[in-house]
Amino acid sequence: MTIWFRPVIQASLQTYNMNNPSQSFVKFEKIDKSYDGEVLVVKNLNLDIAKGEFVTMLGPSGSGKTTTLMMLAGFETPTNGEIFLDNKPISKIPPYEREIGMVFQNYALFPHMTVEENLSFPLEVRKISKPETKEKVQKALDMVELGNFGTRFPAQLSGGQQQRVALARALVFEPRLVLMDEPLGALDKNLREQMQYEIKHIHDRIGITVVYVTHDQSEALTMSNRIAVFNDGVVQQLSTPDILYEKPENSFVAKFIGENNTLNGVVTDVNGDTCTVELDNGFGKVKALKINVNEKGDKTQLSIRPERVTIDSTNPESNNFEGKIQELIYLGDHIRARLNVCGNDEFIVKVPNEGSFSHKEGDLLNLSWNPDDVRALDI
Amino acid sequence: MEVTISTAELLTTDGIPLKQSLRKAERRNKLRAFLLVFPLLLFIFVTFVMPIGDMLLRSVDDSQINSVFPNTFDEYKNWDKGADELPPEEVYKSLFFELANGDKRQIGKALTRMNYAKSGWKSLIKKTTREIKKIVKKGEEPVSYKDTFIKINKLWADPTYWYSFNQMVNDRSSIYYWNAIDRTFDENGDVAMQDEKRRMYMNTWLRTFKVSIYVTIFCLILGFPVAHLLANLPLRYSNLLMIFVLLPFWTSLLVRTTAWIVMLQQNGVINGILVWLGIISDDGRIQMVYNETGTLIAMTQILLPFMILPLYSVMRVIPKSHMRAAQNLGAKPATAFWRVYLPQTIPGISAGGLLVFVLAIGYFITPELVGGKDGKLIGSWIAYHLKTTLNWGLCAALGAILLGIMLIFYWLYNKIVGIDNIKLG
Numbered sequence: 001m002t003i004w005f006r007p008v009i010q011a012s013l014q015t016y017n018m019n020n021p022s023q024s025f026v027k028f029e030k031i032d033k034s035y036d037g038e039v040l041v042v043k044n045l046n047l048d049i050a051k052g053e054f055v056t057m058l059g060p061s062g063s064g065k066t067t068t069l070m071m072l073a074g075f076e077t078p079t080n081g082e083i084f085l086d087n088k089p090i091s092k093i094p095p096y097e098r099e100i101g102m103v104f105q106n107y108a109l110f111p112h113m114t115v116e117e118n119l120s121f122p123l124e125v126r127k128i129s130k131p132e133t134k135e136k137v138q139k140a141l142d143m144v145e146l147g148n149f150g151t152r153f154p155a156q157l158s159g160g161q162q163q164r165v166a167l168a169r170a171l172v173f174e175p176r177l178v179l180m181d182e183p184l185g186a187l188d189k190n191l192r193e194q195m196q197y198e199i200k201h202i203h204d205r206i207g208i209t210v211v212y213v214t215h216d217q218s219e220a221l222t223m224s225n226r227i228a229v230f231n232d233g234v235v236q237q238l239s240t241p242d243i244l245y246e247k248p249e250n251s252f253v254a255k256f257i258g259e260n261n262t263l264n265g266v267v268t269d270v271n272g273d274t275c276t277v278e279l280d281n282g283f284g285k286v287k288a289l290k291i292n293v294n295e296k297g298d299k300t301q302l303s304i305r306p307e308r309v310t311i312d313s314t315n316p317e318s319n320n321f322e323g324k325i326q327e328l329i330y331l332g333d334h335i336r337a338r339l340n341v342c343g344n345d346e347f348i349v350k351v352p353n354e355g356s357f358s359h360k361e362g363d364l365l366n367l368s369w370n371p372d373d374v375r376a377l378d379i
Numbered sequence: 380m381e382v383t384i385s386t387a388e389l390l391t392t393d394g395i396p397l398k399q400s401l402r403k404a405e406r407r408n409k410l411r412a413f414l415l416v417f418p419l420l421l422f423i424f425v426t427f428v429m430p431i432g433d434m435l436l437r438s439v440d441d442s443q444i445n446s447v448f449p450n451t452f453d454e455y456k457n458w459d460k461g462a463d464e465l466p467p468e469e470v471y472k473s474l475f476f477e478l479a480n481g482d483k484r485q486i487g488k489a490l491t492r493m494n495y496a497k498s499g500w501k502s503l504i505k506k507t508t509r510e511i512k513k514i515v516k517k518g519e520e521p522v523s524y525k526d527t528f529i530k531i532n533k534l535w536a537d538p539t540y541w542y543s544f545n546q547m548v549n550d551r552s553s554i555y556y557w558n559a560i561d562r563t564f565d566e567n568g569d570v571a572m573q574d575e576k577r578r579m580y581m582n583t584w585l586r587t588f589k590v591s592i593y594v595t596i597f598c599l600i601l602g603f604p605v606a607h608l609l610a611n612l613p614l615r616y617s618n619l620l621m622i623f624v625l626l627p628f629w630t631s632l633l634v635r636t637t638a639w640i641v642m643l644q645q646n647g648v649i650n651g652i653l654v655w656l657g658i659i660s661d662d663g664r665i666q667m668v669y670n671e672t673g674t675l676i677a678m679t680q681i682l683l684p685f686m687i688l689p690l691y692s693v694m695r696v697i698p699k700s701h702m703r704a705a706q707n708l709g710a711k712p713a714t715a716f717w718r719v720y721l722p723q724t725i726p727g728i729s730a731g732g733l734l735v736f737v738l739a740i741g742y743f744i745t746p747e748l749v750g751g752k753d754g755k756l757i758g759s760w761i762a763y764h765l766k767t768t769l770n771w772g773l774c775a776a777l778g779a780i781l782l783g784i785m786l787i788f789y790w791l792y793n794k795i796v797g798i799d800n801i802k803l804g
Contacts, residue, residue: 096715101708105700122708169708
């Protein structure tokens with residue numbers, strides 16, 4: 001059976017030359033942040049963001065991503081290190097002089113002002129003339145397709161419309177950079193997906209640099225040029241969506257992004273880029289890519305994406321296993337099978353619904369996978 | 380296809396009209412809800428609506444004295460003040476017989492009322508009645524009642540006594556209201572100023588307003604930062620602060636007021652410290668109590684929680700992200716506060732302001748104790764007339780004016796801010 005799903009690699013992916021420091025528009029240098037002097041919320045953060053890039057900070061709650069964003073916006077001070085914007089240190093610049101737009105988690109629209117007043121607020125405090133303000137506000141409203149909603153109050157708008165107003169307000173004064181702190185968190189699923197595309201299109205159109213914070217991996221994958229995966233105050237991996245998904249460098253990233261099957265074992269043989277892993281409890285040997293293990297005897301966790309497991313076929317070299325079907329869930333386009341493989345009860349395989357799948361719960365399936373699709377990571 | 384729109388009443392499955400069925404189903408719930416609130420309604424009616432109604436009636440009621448001297452007052456109305464200096468003979472005659480035959484207790488009550496209109500009436504009539512009773516006992520019939528009266532006491536020839544009847548001749552009259560603002564009726568029954576020495580209410584009204592407005596402003600100035608702290612401090616500290624705010628509620632009003640006397644009086648704590656520090660000399664001790672200053676200080680402190688709590692309840696729900704958003708959009712902290720934060724606290728400011736003002740305008744105990752002579756508010760007059768002079772009509776009028784002022788403020792507030800915007804918690 002063929003592999004039925006491969007992540008679509010965005011054709012428009014731009015490559016950013018991050019080796020050239022003059023290219024980095026935002027630069028975090030050795031940033032540490034602690035609130036109480038006992039726990040570091042952000043540890044030694046080094047991050048470069050190029051002009052026009054859409055970078056997402058992705059991570060579970062408490063991983064330090066929002067703190068990082070707030071330091072960039074100027075609402076938190078780094079305990080150590082320096083942030084550079086356009087090659088200038090910004091730690092001493094107060095938030096109102098940073099010229100950074102921000103979309104807040106709950107939009108932070110001012111309830112006592114109409115949509116228009118909300119949008120003209122940043123222009124008024126910049127002493128921009130009335131006619132120019134009016135023109136810019138209208139342009140920004142048109143951009144988010146709310147041209148006729150100027151006289152309404154935020155409370156009279158739906159969640160999605162409020163979100164767009166917040167976006168327009170963050171862009172209307174033409175900031176150097178836009179930050180977004182889980183801006184879609186309060187929307188329902190359909191609206192969230194629609195807004196993801198809209199934000200992405202607006203980014204493509206005006207080419208502004210965006211730093212986006214979310215805990216939703218599909219959101220991050222949909223919108224970003226690059227994603228920084230945060231955990232425990234440390235960037236676990238910083239890369240493009242396809243690389244993050246297909247080539248996770250540690251087990252946290254593998255688990256956090258996409259669905260992931262794991263098998264634990266010990267490395268018994270290392271051969272260049274590949275290695276052989278003896279599974280725990282004598283379930284056999286697996287050939288895998290050597291990613292985050294060093295030498296013979298290391299404990300490792302193997303990571304295999306569900307869609308890279310083939311059923312009812314054998315691999316000529318190795319990695320052939322049997323799995324007992326625990327549960328079958330019919331999902332229309334595919335059937336999601338939960339199997340017991342090598343002692344792991346949560347092994348997921350996605351079977352495309354081609355009408356020929358006739359197995360039942362309790363049946364044994366022959367599984368195999370390509371050594372290139374198995375990654376030996378840390379445990 | 381033809382569409383027919385049924386105009387007939389909607390029916391339930393059982394064929395009963397839907398509305399009737401719904402009413403029936405809801406009746407029990409409505410009845411239960413009513414029975415639950417009935418005790419409260421009754422309580423409010425008996426303790427609030429009825430007394431206020433009674434007060435409003437009393438403020439315009441003059442029927443007691445009219446039932447004692449009906450004929451005299453009838454004849455009095457025929458007196459042409461332009462033509463004759465004194466009332467006609469019939470007035471004296473009616474009064475003669477009404478004094479001679481009237482019920483002693485009723486006359487006593489009426490005399491008290493007459494003394495409110497002009498002091499001196501009580502003793503004059505008492506003396507006259509004694510003489511009249513003697514004349515009646517002897518069985519004499521005076522030739523001229525007028526002369527008899529004047530013979531008994533020459534004050535009966537003083538028209539000003541007779542003019543004061545103008546204030547009493549009607550069953551329903553507005554005289555108490557006019558009295559409450561230092562006005563009275565002159566000899567022609569027109570509204571005129573009181574005698575210079577009887578003018579005392581207007582000053583007190585003005586002072587009441589002034590003190591209430593100042594107290595409201597001071598409470599706002601002092602309460603706003605506290606409320607802001609309460610709403611923004613970490614829970615641990617804000618709880619502690621809240622206890623400090625609420626502490627006065629758990630302390631007797633009298634204790635707090637007397638504490639202020641201890642603090643502020645000339646040999647009190649504050650003056651003592653100032654003298655000890657050498658800031659003022661020993662004979663330059665500042666008079667801070669038993670005057671308006673004392674009233675202002677003590678009332679501000681006592682009413683402060685009523686400003687803080689509504690403000691706090693409003694500030695608590697203003698997201699912190701709003702100030703951040705404003706700064707992020709380029710507003711300096713002061714601008715952000717002025718344009719984004721302050722407008723959102725208006726429901727709290729107005730609720731607290733209205734509450735403090737309404738409480739202050741009717742405040743009694745504190746100004747009575749620390750106010751001295753020139754720090755008393757209108758409440759003191761109400762208490763004075765209620766307990767000392769027993770002039771309940773004037774009491775009621777003063778109270779009704781106070782009530783009216785509050786209603787006007789309420790109405791104004793509703794017009795300007797909208798009563799739905801009020802937020803107490």
